[in-house]
Amino acid sequence: MTRTLTSATSGTPGRRGLHPGAWWLWAGCLAGAASRTTNPILLLLIASVAIYVVAARRTSAPWSRSIVVFIRLGVVVIVLRVALVVIFGNRLPGHVLCTLPHVPLPRWAAGVSIGGPVTAEALLTAVIQGLRLAVVLICFGAVNSLASPYRLLRCLPAVLYEAGVAITVSLAFAPELVIAIGDVRDARRLRGRPIRGFAGLRGMAVPVLESAFDRSLQLASSMDSRGYGRRVTVSRGSRRWAGAGTALGLLLVIGGIYGVLVAGSLPGGGIPFVAVGAVLVGAGLAAGGRRTERTRYRPDPWRAPEWLVSASGVVVVGSMVAAGLFGAVGIEFAIYPLGMPTLPALATVGILVGLLPAWVAPVEQRSPRAGQIEPVRVPRDAATDGSDGRGSPPSASKAPGGRVA
Amino acid sequence: MIRFTDVSFAYDGAARPTLEHVDLAVGEGELCVVVGPTGSGKTTLLRAVNGLVPHFTGGRLSGEVSVDGRSTRDYPPRELADVVGMVGQNPAASFVTDVVEDELAYTMENLGLDPAIMRRRVEDTLDLLGLHELRDRPLGTLSGGQQQRVAIGAVLTASPRVLVLDEPTSALDPAAAEEVLASLTRLVHDLGLTVLLAEHRLERVLPFADSVVLVPGLGSALVVGPAAEVMTVSPVAPPLVDLGRLAGWDPLPLTVRDARRQAGPLRLRLEGAQPQAAPRVAIGRRLASLAKVSVRYGEVVALDCVDLELHAGEIVAIMGRNGSGKSTLLSQLAGVRPSHSGIVEVGGSDPVSLKPKDLVARVGLVPQDAGVLLYGESVGEECISADHDAGLAPGTTAAVLERILPGLPADRHPRDLSEGQRLALALAIVLAPAPPLLLLDEPTRGLDYPGKARLVRILAELAADGHGVVMATHDVELVAQVATRAVVLAEGTVVGDGVARDVVCHSPVFAPQVAKVLAPDLWLTVTEVRAALDEEPVGG
Numbered sequence: 014m015t016r017t018l019t020s021a022t023s024g025t026p027g028r029r030g031l032h033p034g035a036w037w038l039w040a041g042c043l044a045g046a047a048s049r050t051t052n053p054i055l056l057l058l059i060a061s062v063a064i065y066v067v068a069a070r071r072t073s074a075p076w077s078r079s080i081v082v083f084i085r086l087g088v089v090v091i092v093l094r095v096a097l098v099v100i101f102g103n104r105l106p107g108h109v110l111c112t113l114p115h116v117p118l119p120r121w122a123a124g125v126s127i128g129g130p131v132t133a134e135a136l137l138t139a140v141i142q143g144l145r146l147a148v149v150l151i152c153f154g155a156v157n158s159l160a161s162p163y164r165l166l167r168c169l170p171a172v173l174y175e176a177g178v179a180i181t182v183s184l185a186f187a188p189e190l191v192i193a194i195g196d197v198r199d200a201r202r203l204r205g206r207p208i209r210g211f212a213g214l215r216g217m218a219v220p221v222l223e224s225a226f227d228r229s230l231q232l233a234s235s236m237d238s239r240g241y242g243r244r245v246t247v248s249r250g251s252r253r254w255a256g257a258g259t260a261l262g263l264l265l266v267i268g269g270i271y272g273v274l275v276a277g278s279l280p281g282g283g284i285p286f287v288a289v290g291a292v293l294v295g296a297g298l299a300a301g302g303r304r305t306e307r308t309r310y311r312p313d314p315w316r317a318p319e320w321l322v323s324a325s326g327v328v329v330v331g332s333m334v335a336a337g338l339f340g341a342v343g344i345e346f347a348i349y350p351l352g353m354p355t356l357p358a359l360a361t362v363g364i365l366v367g368l369l370p371a372w373v374a375p376v377e378q379r380s381p382r383a384g385q386i387e388p389v390r391v392p393r394d395a396a397t398d399g400s401d402g403r404g405s406p407p408s409a410s411k412a413p414g415g416r417v418a
Numbered sequence: 419m420i421r422f423t424d425v426s427f428a429y430d431g432a433a434r435p436t437l438e439h440v441d442l443a444v445g446e447g448e449l450c451v452v453v454g455p456t457g458s459g460k461t462t463l464l465r466a467v468n469g470l471v472p473h474f475t476g477g478r479l480s481g482e483v484s485v486d487g488r489s490t491r492d493y494p495p496r497e498l499a500d501v502v503g504m505v506g507q508n509p510a511a512s513f514v515t516d517v518v519e520d521e522l523a524y525t526m527e528n529l530g531l532d533p534a535i536m537r538r539r540v541e542d543t544l545d546l547l548g549l550h551e552l553r554d555r556p557l558g559t560l561s562g563g564q565q566q567r568v569a570i571g572a573v574l575t576a577s578p579r580v581l582v583l584d585e586p587t588s589a590l591d592p593a594a595a596e597e598v599l600a601s602l603t604r605l606v607h608d609l610g611l612t613v614l615l616a617e618h619r620l621e622r623v624l625p626f627a628d629s630v631v632l633v634p635g636l637g638s639a640l641v642v643g644p645a646a647e648v649m650t651v652s653p654v655a656p657p658l659v660d661l662g663r664l665a666g667w668d669p670l671p672l673t674v675r676d677a678r679r680q681a682g683p684l685r686l687r688l689e690g691a692q693p694q695a696a697p698r699v700a701i702g703r704r705l706a707s708l709a710k711v712s713v714r715y716g717e718v719v720a721l722d723c724v725d726l727e728l729h730a731g732e733i734v735a736i737m738g739r740n741g742s743g744k745s746t747l748l749s750q751l752a753g754v755r756p757s758h759s760g761i762v763e764v765g766g767s768d769p770v771s772l773k774p775k776d777l778v779a780r781v782g783l784v785p786q787d788a789g790v791l792l793y794g795e796s797v798g799e800e801c802i803s804a805d806h807d808a809g810l811a812p813g814t815t816a817a818v819l820e821r822i823l824p825g826l827p828a829d830r831h832p833r834d835l836s837e838g839q840r841l842a843l844a845l846a847i848v849l850a851p852a853p854p855l856l857l858l859d860e861p862t863r864g865l866d867y868p869g870k871a872r873l874v875r876i877l878a879e880l881a882a883d884g885h886g887v888v889m890a891t892h893d894v895e896l897v898a899q900v901a902t903r904a905v906v907l908a909e910g911t912v913v914g915d916g917v918a919r920d921v922v923c924h925s926p927v928f929a930p931q932v933a934k935v936l937a938p939d940l941w942l943t944v945t946e947v948r949a950a951l952d953e954e955p956v957g958g
Contacts, residue, residue: 073717074556076516163516181514199754200790204847205778205807220793228511234474235512239573240499240528310523310536 030072031374033160034168035319040156042326043367046333047148048274051141051346052354055364059329060148062367063155069371071158083154087147094143099131107134108351134348141346167309178236182229193224251300259297265290273334318373325369332363419580419612420444420467425481427462427471436462440481440640442631446579447610449603451627451645453620453654455866457836458635460584460616461507467582467614468502469495486579500529503573505583507864509565510557518560518568519544519553525576536575543571547601559718561741563594570598574605581605583615587622588863591739591892593927595619599626618866621656621895621931624649625673646670654867657895658931660944664951677935684947685936691950693919693941702730705855705886706751706781711760713746713910720746722910723760728888730854733881735897735918736890737928738907744890745786747907748857751888752783764855778808782848783857784841789832791844797835798828800843808851819846822876838869845876856880858889862896874900897922898930898942 040063047059064080071077099113109130116127162184197220201207206216236242265286272283279286336359337344343355422442428435436459444450452460465471469490472479483490486501495504503525506512515521522543526536544550547567552560560568566589573581581602587595603626605611617623624630630648632641641648646669649659658677662670665684671677706728713721720743728734728751736744749755750762753769762768765780772780785791794800801815819826823842832840841861849856862870877887877900891897897904897918904921906914906928914921922928923940932941941947 074516075558076556161516163520167515167520196790197793199749200785200793202754202774202777203752203783203785204791204804205774205851207774220790223793224790231506231508231511232514234470234495235504235506236514237474238468238470238495238499238502238504239514239525240496240576241514243496243499243528308527308530308533308536310520310527310533310540312533 030376031070031160031322031370032168032313032315032319033165034313035315035322035374036156036160036370037165038323039326039367039370040152040159042323042330043155044149044152045270045274045330046360046364047145047152049330049333049337050344050360051145052343052357052360053141053144053346054354054356055333055344055360056141056144056148058361058364059367060151062329062364063148063152065368066371066374067155067158070374070376074161076161077158080151080154080158083150083157086154087150090146090150091140091143094146095136095139098135098139101125101127102129102131102135104129105132105135105138105348107132107349110136133351137348137351164313168313178233178241181236182232185232186225186229189228190221190225193221193228196224197221255297255300257297258293258300262290262293262295262297265293273330318375321373322370325366325373329363329367332366333360336360336363419446419448419486420614421482421484422466423482423484425466425479425483427466427477427479429475429477432477437466442640442642444612444614444629446612447606448628449606449613449626450615450629450631451620451623452614452616452631452633453648453652454633455635455654456618456838456864456869458633460633463631463633464582464584464614464616465504466490467580468498468504469493470504496528499525499578500576501578502580502582503576503578505566505569505573505581505586507584507588509569509589512569513557513565513572516556516558518549518555518557521557521568521572522549522575525573529576531576539575539577543575546574546604547571548597562589563591563740566590567594567598570601577609578611580612580614583613585617585864586615587617587619589740589860589892591737591927592622592894594740595622595892599623602626618862618864619656619893619895620654621658624656624658627672645672656931657944658935661932661935661947664944664948674931674934677931681935685939688936688939688941688947688950691953693939693946693950701732702884702886704729706762706764708747708750709761709763711750711757711762713743713750713755713757719910721750721757724910724912726905726912726915728855728886730884730886731881733877733887733900733902734889735901735904736888736907737892737894737897737904737921740892742907743910744907745859746910748783748859748888748890751855752781752857753777754783775807775809778848778853779851780853781855781857782851782853784844784848784859784861786859786863788837788841788844791847792832792840795831796828797826797830797832797843800832800847801828804847804850810850815846815850818850819843822846822849823872836869837864838866838872841865841869841873849880854884855886855888858887858891860891860893861889862891862893870896894922894928894930895943897928898933899945904928 043059043063047056050056064084067077067080071080104126109132112130113128115129118125118127163181166180166184194217197217200220201217267290269279269283269286269288269290272279272286333344336357341357341359343357344360346354420443422440425437425440426435427437440463452463454460462471465475466479466483467485467490469483471477473490473494485498488498488501490498513521514524519540522540523536526539544553547570549564549567549571552564552568557565557568566586570581570583570586583602587598590598599622602613602615606613615623624645627645629643630645630652632648632652634641634653641651649655649670649672652659655663658672658674659670662677662680665681667677667680671680704727708724708726711721711724712719724743724747726747736747738744746755750757751764751769753762753764753772756770762770769777769781792800794803797819798816801819802812804810804815805812816828819842822845823839826835826839826843832843835843861873865873874896877889881887881902889896889901901918904914904916904918905912906921906925914925919940919942922930923933923937923942929937930942932943932947936947
């Protein structure tokens with residue numbers, strides 16, 4: 014009927030990028046695979062896959078640079094881990110690289126040692142353990158770069174909506190904090206105060222937190238005056254049942270994931286737990302969300318690309334789990350005797366499948382950024398059929414007292 | 419539509435109530451402007467409409483506020499979201515999502531509207547407010563004016579019956595402000611929307627107002643009535659009304675068009691007279707210069723090959739659209755950000771490389787929100803720490819403050835100061851080390867007319883003392899009153915640079931009200947006209 018009604022129900026495919034859930038699934042699988050191996054080559058391969066996909070599919074949005082922060086964090090983790098091992102060390106026998114002066118500790122501190130011989134084996138173990146954590150962090154950074162956290166929040170089921178205020182405010186808190194730090198740094202420079210060192214840090218903490226809290230409060234008041242959390246019509250009893258079911262299901266899923274990550278801790282690798290938990294969560298959400306008033310604007314569709322991206326993630330973690338179960342050589346990196354790690358074929362190919370999103374995920378198309386400001390446009394005649402009975406903002410031809418051209 | 423019945427309100431722990439026995443009724447389809455000095459309780463009055471006061475802020479409210487028959491006693495703000503759209507002072511802080519389109523849909527999602535209706539209303543609102551090009555942009559990358567339009571759009575999509583706006587145009591350039599106000603008027607006329615808005619820049623909103631609520635503050639009774647009537651008694655008035663009072667026009671004109679139709683006799687009287695130029699200050703030595711300076715933020719070019727020289731004794735107004743690079747220009751001069759190419763020089767050296775203590779002795783910048791400079795516990799503490807930071811004799815800053823704004827209690831917390839008092843304190847801190855160059859970013863935001871008059875006086879004194887002043891501003895009336903030179907920026911380049919009078923009078927966007935009324939003669943302010951009339955021989 015009109016231009017705007019023809020595409021009313023859903024967006025054109027691919028225009029808004031991939032469903033954030035698919036990205037989270039894919040990245041979660043990558044992180045899961047990373048936590049099941051100690052082979053440094055496989056770990057580096059997983060990190061490269063994650064970084065490559067981000068490089069290929071990230072947008073120009075501000076959050077798309079967050080992977081850099083996570084890579085830096087990963088490096089810090091590795092350095093910290095190595096430093097701790099060198100100083101407090103687990104004293105693995107092997108090739109001694111150097112010997113630090115030993116600090117004798119009193120008897121009650123038995124089990125802790127400071128200084129002593131540092132072996133190549135101990136160092137390598139520390140690097141690999143640090144690397145594993147770093148790769149998990151990079152996977153998390155990748156998904157933060159690819160999907161905005163707010164869009165994931167939009168997919169949050171209605172029954173969990175009470176938690177939404179807390180989540181939204183805390184999501185906004187980190188960027189607000191960064192903005193506040195920038196403002197306060199500038200202000201301190203303008204007042205001729207130190208911005209570096211301890212004095213700078215101490216003077217900045219209070220105003221930064223103050224202004225970030227202020228903004229969080231304003232956000233909460235804005236959510237309130239914009240109708241957040243109104244009219245939840247679900248009866249109290251059914252909401253309680255739904256909540257309990259969801260919580261139990263989530264516990265099972267978390268337990269199951271633990272089983273998947275730590276081989277041999279749960280029967281069946283923890284997969285039955287995940288399955289039962291998922292069913293419970295689904296049922297709880299369906300029951301709880303049935304009668305809330307909230308609707309969703311242009312819900313992200315789940316189509317072929319989403320299936321492919323999630324499947325590629327499942328293949329990555331699946332091949333790693335399978336290789337572990339079949340006892341493939343090279344999943345666990347042996348440090349005795351010290352040597353080059355071998356490359357298990359199944360796991361390697363599996364990880365490379367994780368590159369699939371770099372081609373199948375749709376590119377988010379943003380409108381061209383023509384400078385920071387476009388001239389204000391004269392409104393066009395928009396469709397105004399008023400079928401909703403309340404009228405929508407129409408655009409009349411010319412307002413009284415219109416501006417001088 | 420909006421009804422206040424004997425409403426009194428006091429914040430917790432406050433010595434005196436903010437509102438006392440307020441009775442107010444705003445009818446359907448009315449555009450009502452709330453005016454009053456800073457700190458008189460305008461914001462409190464607005465926030466009481468949808469119940470944020472007292473549901474969110476705490477405090478004690480007596481009497482009754484009702485909107486469309488619903489009392490805020492029974493309905494919390496979220497239950498009024500379909501009736502009242504509330505746009506706060508700082509739009510950026512009210513954004514819940516991260517992309518323009520999602521932000522527009524947020525309220526409708528909460529109201530549970532049908533997806534097809536939501537889609538159509540978002541498209542309509544995008545067109546209505548000229549946001550079409552921005553639909554996929556992350557909110558953080560928008561300029562102030564764009565953010566303001568998105569914030570208005572975000573409440574409009576829910577098609578509320580009442581729209582409440584707190585200083586909707588104070589962050590906007592003149593053209594964008596007029597565009598926003600025109601959109602509001604259109605909504606009032608076509609949809610019967612009731613609009614209640616508070617604004618300090620009356621010259622912008624009065625032409626659109628049906629009625630005016632004057633909040634005198636200090637517990638005095640409100641004055642409510644048609645705009646022209648209230649303006650005859652209002653202590654705060656735009657230049658147009660001042661001109662009308664001076665010329666004895668009746669009824670008082672509220673639009674430039676009305677004023678021009680009555681201005682014939684006045685123009686005859688002014689024939690032959692010349693605006694008495696401000697006492698010419700000799701342009702002194704060069705204080706700072708930019709040579710081919712470019713700055714980029716990501717892909718966005720904020721400044722593009724800008725050349726500029728600034729001298730002692732000048733008051734330079736930097737004008738231009740939102741996002742045209744004004745603030746960036748100031749931050750370059752203040753050494754807050756490095757440039758990508760070109761040479762910035764302040765007092766003979768690159769400001770970025772200066773140590774903080776040396777920097778403040780050469781250039782001082784008062785940022786847009788003067789409050790960010792203040793984080794002490796009291797006014798006195800701020801003054802002492804400012805002396806300490808700049809290595810000055812104790813008491814210097816306090817003395818400067820006493821000259822700018824006498825009688826500010828030293829034990830007051832900076833947060834409890836009014837906007838004007840905060841600006842004065844920030845100005846004192848920045849001026850204490852006596853920097854030759856003073857930079858001001860949007861100094862009149864949130865400032866009432868007395869506060870503005872005081873600022874004008876201070877700036878004129880500083881220039882007479884040989885300071886160079888640079889101010890980035892949208893406030894054309896401020897420029898008309900005090901600037902000696904105007905620089906117009908567009909898309910990061912200098913497109914106009916010259917004597918302020920010539921630049922503003924020949925621009926349809928930047929011309930002040932008096933210039934518009936008395937065009938083609940180059941009169942800028944009511945003060946000039948008054949001086950010319952006083953000189954006129956009686957009966958001549």
